[in-house]
Amino acid sequence: MDQMQFGVFTVGDVTPDPTTGRTPSERERIKAMVTIALKAEEIGLDVFATGEHHNPPFVPSSPTTMLGYIAARTERLILSTATTLITTNDPVKIAEDFAMLQHLADGRVDLMLGRGNTGPVYPWFGQDIRMGIPLAIENYALLHQLWREDVVDWEGRFRTPLQGFTSTPRPLDGVPPFVWHGSIRSPEIAEQAAYYGDGFFANNIFWPKEHFQRLISLYRERYAHYGHGTPEQAYVGLGGQVFMRKNSQDAVREFRPYFDKAPVYGGGPSLEEFTEQTPLTVGSPQEVIDKTLTFREHFGDYQRQLFLMDHAGLPLKTVLEQLDLLGEEVLPVLRREFAVNRPAEVPAGPTHEFLRSRAAAAVTV
């Protein structure tokens, strides 16, 4: 595997196609997500990540079920999430589900933790949104412990205490999955990621880059503070959103109705204003390459780039065409260009094999 990992992430929205008015069924959408994951492996991407939601119009409420199915049908793809809700899921169940998935997928598993942005999900799962940050901190502290200690005695504020509890199966090869902490606005989460030496992921969509630069530089600085390495060695992941056609004008013409009607974009600035002010790229493969390469200038050399390719009601056929363009025209150039002048001490994107050798080295020392 190359230095940087590239992949796709999906929120799993069921959105009517604004050009036809047609809404896919839940079954169609779920199967489409699987098809996109298989396609991701076929075109040479490294990662597929699914969101987690517990309300319509989203389908992915059960990420490890979907990822387990994809694991059985792929060979190399790393299966991940964007994001797993650390606030409203029981950390014990996260520990169990993802360790199980790790064994089934032969280690091709990591996960991204997030707090979730849908207010009612907290009360639906018996929690209080005002405790979002404390829940993320306490739940992850427990998850971290469950994956590293065979027998856990634990007592906290938000969950029933544990006495003599062993989370099974134990992580594959004794190495827990790599964890990314995703946040769009909270310095506390950047601090959490830095403290544990975990990765930090900025979704890098919908907002101007300056917003994410502040969080990432805080994370890098605190990563070094906690003695995990230099700021440049911290694990940074970024999102991005693109729509491309060979010809730039064709991309703009085809994507505009989706942009104008998209639940997250519609009714606001024009497509042109949005592409100018945020990382969204709508244009030719070369424009996608140029914009993506600027991320490195803004955020430093990083480990993982995920693209959002399939939302706003885009039909599966179009998404697969997008992935073909990504694989044929964009990915080879990005891999080559990102490798140019990448300092040797900047780590590659994390894999199970890397974590296993790092753990072995730590034991030897």
Added chain:
Amino acid sequence: MHSVKLAVVTAGLSQPSSTRLLADRLAEAVRVRLTEAGDTTVDVRVIELRGLAVDIANNLVTGFPAPTLAEAIETVTEADGLIAVSPIFTASYSGLFKSFFDVIDNTALAGKPVLIGATGGTARHSLALEHALRPLFVYLRAIVAPTAVYASAEDWGSGTENSLAGRITRAAGELAALIRHRPPAAAPEVKGVVPFAEQLAALRPA
């Protein structure tokens, strides 16, 4: 020589607008009061919300300001004092006026001296200043001058005692005093990082 930055936000919609007229009168009166001792210069920046209407609506939708709006917000948050004037629509400030303050961080105006003003067709709407504008700025923890200035159509033709001109002078004196006695502006509050060990410790059961 001491330099004071005075931001003026006006939500008038017509051209020319009586809201802008009142805002300019207030700004000039404050400038005169601040400069009369000869030791201060005043930099007045007027923000007409009409020209930012689309950017403000877009910010409500996207969650971030376009560059022109970002500049206007910075002018307001970095000023030493603020004059905020709205026309009274349907018993309150205009929606545009409220939306502008909705897209500013709700801690950014804390401690800032503010003079509020409003315009309307008749004097019957004048208490909107007290039941709408003043609570808005109190919520934002701004320091609001005691005198709020309301100008109705008839005020522009009156010349008697307790006139519009008198209220402007009194309000301007109050804002000038608040600006003059305001402690030097602290550096913008950077959200400090609470070290992680402290965040964890705070959650440990007693």
